[in-house]
Amino acid sequence: MSTDTPKKSNALIWGIIFVIGAIMLVWSMTTSRTGQVWITPEQHAFTADADGKYSTTQTPVAGDIEWTTYNVVPDSELTQEVIDSGEASLSWSRTIGLWLSAIFTLFILSFLVGDNPAYKFAEAMVVGTSAGYVMVIGLWDVFVPNLLAKLFPVLVQSWTLPGMDASGGFQWLYIIPAILIIMLLFQLMPSGGWISRWPIAFFIGITAGYRMIGYVEADLVAQIKAGIVPLWITGEGGFEFWPTFNAILLTVATLSAMIYFFFSIEHKGLVGKTARVGIWFLMITFGASFGYTVMGRIALLAARLEFLFGDWLHFIPSS
Amino acid sequence: MLLAVSIPILAKTVFPEVISRQAKLVFDAIDDLPDGSRVLLSYDFDPASQGELLPMAQAFTRHCSIKGHKQYYMALWPLGSPMVDLSIDTIESEYPDLVYGEDYVKFDYKTGGEAVIRMITQDLRGMFELDSKGISLDDIPMTKNVKNIQDMDLIINVSAGDPGTKQWVQFAATPFGITTVSGCTGVQAPQMYPYIPEQLAGVLGAIKAAAEYEAAIDDAYPSIADNPKAQEAKRRMGPQLVAHSLMIVLILVGNWIFFMSRKRGQA
Amino acid sequence: MKRTVPLVIAIVAGFVLLIANFIPFAEGWGLTAQEWFNILAVGAMVLGGGNLVKLHLMKVSGQRKGWGYSLVTIVCFFGTIIIGMSKMGVHPNTLYPDYAWSGYYLESGSGLWWIYQHMIVPLTSMMFAMLAFYVATAAFRAFRAKNTEATLLLVTAGIVLLGRTYAGVWLFDGWLPESMLWLRFDNLTVWIMEIPNTAGTRAITIGIALGVVATSLRILLGVDRSYLGQD
Numbered sequence: 083m084s085t086d087t088p089k090k091s092n093a094l095i096w097g098i099i100f101v102i103g104a105i106m107l108v109w110s111m112t113t114s115r116t117g118q119v120w121i122t123p124e125q126h127a128f129t130a131d132a133d134g135k136y137s138t139t140q141t142p143v144a145g146d147i148e149w150t151t152y153n154v155v156p157d158s159e160l161t162q163e164v165i166d167s168g169e170a171s172l173s174w175s176r177t178i179g180l181w182l183s184a185i186f187t188l189f190i191l192s193f194l195v196g197d198n199p200a201y202k203f204a205e206a207m208v209v210g211t212s213a214g215y216v217m218v219i220g221l222w223d224v225f226v227p228n229l230l231a232k233l234f235p236v237l238v239q240s241w242t243l244p245g246m247d248a249s250g251g252f253q254w255l256y257i258i259p260a261i262l263i264i265m266l267l268f269q270l271m272p273s274g275g276w277i278s279r280w281p282i283a284f285f286i287g288i289t290a291g292y293r294m295i296g297y298v299e300a301d302l303v304a305q306i307k308a309g310i311v312p313l314w315i316t317g318e319g320g321f322e323f324w325p326t327f328n329a330i331l332l333t334v335a336t337l338s339a340m341i342y343f344f345f346s347i348e349h350k351g352l353v354g355k356t357a358r359v360g361i362w363f364l365m366i367t368f369g370a371s372f373g374y375t376v377m378g379r380i381a382l383l384a385a386r387l388e389f390l391f392g393d394w395l396h397f398i399p400s401s
Numbered sequence: 402m403l404l405a406v407s408i409p410i411l412a413k414t415v416f417p418e419v420i421s422r423q424a425k426l427v428f429d430a431i432d433d434l435p436d437g438s439r440v441l442l443s444y445d446f447d448p449a450s451q452g453e454l455l456p457m458a459q460a461f462t463r464h465c466s467i468k469g470h471k472q473y474y475m476a477l478w479p480l481g482s483p484m485v486d487l488s489i490d491t492i493e494s495e496y497p498d499l500v501y502g503e504d505y506v507k508f509d510y511k512t513g514g515e516a517v518i519r520m521i522t523q524d525l526r527g528m529f530e531l532d533s534k535g536i537s538l539d540d541i542p543m544t545k546n547v548k549n550i551q552d553m554d555l556i557i558n559v560s561a562g563d564p565g566t567k568q569w570v571q572f573a574a575t576p577f578g579i580t581t582v583s584g585c586t587g588v589q590a591p592q593m594y595p596y597i598p599e600q601l602a603g604v605l606g607a608i609k610a611a612a613e614y615e616a617a618i619d620d621a622y623p624s625i626a627d628n629p630k631a632q633e634a635k636r637r638m639g640p641q642l643v644a645h646s647l648m649i650v651l652i653l654v655g656n657w658i659f660f661m662s663r664k665r666g667q668a
Numbered sequence: 669m670k671r672t673v674p675l676v677i678a679i680v681a682g683f684v685l686l687i688a689n690f691i692p693f694a695e696g697w698g699l700t701a702q703e704w705f706n707i708l709a710v711g712a713m714v715l716g717g718g719n720l721v722k723l724h725l726m727k728v729s730g731q732r733k734g735w736g737y738s739l740v741t742i743v744c745f746f747g748t749i750i751i752g753m754s755k756m757g758v759h760p761n762t763l764y765p766d767y768a769w770s771g772y773y774l775e776s777g778s779g780l781w782w783i784y785q786h787m788i789v790p791l792t793s794m795m796f797a798m799l800a801f802y803v804a805t806a807a808f809r810a811f812r813a814k815n816t817e818a819t820l821l822l823v824t825a826g827i828v829l830l831g832r833t834y835a836g837v838w839l840f841d842g843w844l845p846e847s848m849l850w851l852r853f854d855n856l857t858v859w860i861m862e863i864p865n866t867a868g869t870r871a872i873t874i875g876i877a878l879g880v881v882a883t884s885l886r887i888l889l890g891v892d893r894s895y896l897g898q899d
Binding site: 417512516527534659 | 702705706763795826830861
């Protein structure tokens with residue numbers, strides 16, 4: 083009985099939420115264009131001059147290059163008049179996409195009830211699509227312009243980057259990163275994984291090199307320097323209490339917190355007491371971090387609910 | 402929690418904003434630059450943090466556009482590039498007088514994180530030979546005279562983690578003294594305070610700071626206050642207040658139960 | 669060959685970067701090394717994708733528990749790659765209309781844009797938004813004023829939570845004398861962030877920096893060889 087009761091109450095709560103949601107959806111669909119995306123077409127036409135250079139034209143003729151793109155009509159501009167005039171049309175692909183977005187959002191939200199097939203399905207999708215997306219942009223944004231274009235400039239220029247300068251020719255130096263990438267992929271092979279150690283070692287070496295420089299300069303030297311402040315502050319009117327108090331507190335707090343992290347000396351006596359003060363300041367730091375973290379997480383939830391109530395259900399103006 | 406966030410959204414509750422020192426510092430860092438200064442905006446966040454960071458990113462765009470600053474957009478996160486597109490959309494729809502290549506430009510995403518920052522502090526073309534439209538940097542009016550990002554007057558970083566503000570501080574702001582401001586997530590914001598003011602001119606932490614920054618822009622440029630899209634962060638502070646209050650109630654109730662049960666245990 | 673060469677590569681690459689930072693004539697070496705590093709990072713992405721596919725394919729072929737979800741992952745992964753790499757639905761760049769492949773891969777209305785807009789955005793953003801519920805549960809269950817340290821954490825969190833909303837102003841509106849305005853939660857939050865938080869975070873930052881420098885030095889001097897594996 084004890085395990086069944088929470089389950090039953092959970093089911094009841096979610097049942098009520100589901101029914102309320104369904105009623106809201108039906109009501110919204112009857113009173114507004116809930117979950118619909120309307121678009122207007124935009125024509126693009128280009129004509130070639132005597133040199134074969136293309137420029138835009140308003141009066142395309144046969145042989146010109148033409149295509150149509152579509153712009154979404156904002157809710158505020160979508161009137162019955164616009165629809166009746168045929169200027170705007172319903173976009174099925176975007177409408178289906180909007181509904182899927184809402185359904186996927188609800189799938190993830192369903193995790194509040196517990197792990198379930200809908201959540202697992204959504205989770206599997208996010209892993210696959212995100213990994214695929216990252217690889218695609220890695221190809222178009224880095225692999226093609228930063229590697230392939232250096233090795234085969236003429237080919238890349240005629241294929242996808244017409245604006246690049248191909249006069250540099252084949253740049254031998256870029257064979258090395260190309261080889262390193264191939265070696266790295268040996269990690270996926272059943273044997274010969276050791277070959278991938280070369281590029282990994284290169285990675286590790288470079289990372290160690292620049293991290294050392296960055297951390298010494300910005301987080302060690304600059305921070306120690308920033309921590310050394312005058313402890314007796316005077317202004318135009320003479321001694322200033324609060325700035326002096328804050329400066330002393332800042333110094334004491336920094337030093338005591340650092341002593342807490344100093345484990346080479348046993349935390350006893352004066353060191354122990356100072357470390358204890360250090361913990362207090364660290365706790366204040368963590369408390370502040372917690373407050374800020376809560377703020378961030380709620381903002382994310384608010385944004386998703388704005389999507390559901392605005393873009394999808396049209397209860398509020400869409401974002 | 403769901404209700405605490407939903408009800409103010411549906412009720413469209415908006416509260417007044419008191420502009421804090423950090424929001425003022427960030428506002429001043431952008432506003433005090435002479436019109437037409439060079440500003441690099443790096444969007445190092447993704448859709449997962451969009452709810453928290455996009456309002457401030459858009460506010461940065463609007464502020465820079467009003468000031469007529471030259472805006473150079475880039476992203477160190479794979480999903481940061483579409484975030485930049487949203488700002489470009491804002492420029493195109495709200496500031497149609499600004500011209501691509503003369504007033505704003507976008508660079509593609511590049512892999513390498515902090516190594517990209519290090520690289521472009523010395524040689525911009527070593528990383529970005531072309532802009533995102535595939536035009537050579539030498540053919541773009543606002544990039545042809547830029548050798549590296551040391552030529553920038555300000556770096557604005559919108560950050561959700563690594564690489565992000567910490568790396569911009571480590572590899573651009575500290576070694577080269579390039580003035581940098583940050584807009585970051587609530588998780589990151591407390592970690593950025595030690596860098597202020599020497600290494601970081603100011604930090605906007607999460608949605609509250611974005612709302613204050615929006616309010617600062619509204620005060621300085623009242624015409625923007627009529628644009629509902631420019632009030633996004635302020636609008637989000639309604640749900641924020643109710644949810645934070647709920648959190649306080651939860652903590653108090655939890656502690657009341659704890660002390661009651663401890664009392665009973667002692668008795 | 670299996671261990672010595674990678675060890676030398678790591679040491680040389682690291683020192684090249686260090687030297688390039690201090691000696692002007694070596695600056696070019698550093699730039700070249702960094703450029704290779706950035707390009708190699710794409711290889712790491714491919715490796716990550718490859719590992720993902722390998723793992724899920726093994727699960728599907730072995731028909732292990734939850735293999736259906738692995739199949740969804742694989743289909744989504746390859747679907748996104750095919751659509752994105754083929755620039756499905758992407759028009760040419762308006763500056764170069766005669767170059768069919770010159771368009772932006774994420775053009776509004778294209779295949780990859782559709783996947784990004786209607787799958788990646790809602791799924792990833794809602795996953796992070798769920799943390800709001802967990803944070804609330806954690807606050808209710810674990811935030812107890814058991815001792816001085818826990819009380820400090822709790823009180824600070826409370827002040828910051830209220831101080832970062834209009835409640836921090838509203839609660840004190842009308843009754844707090846001008847001279848005591850610093851006690852208003854929004855002002856207290858600013859003080860907490862600028863003094864105690866800065867001090868605590870600075871101590872942590874310096875500690876981390878020392879750790880990173882020590883680790884980097886161990887790698888550059890060849891003392892730490894853990895990245896070379898066992899055999």
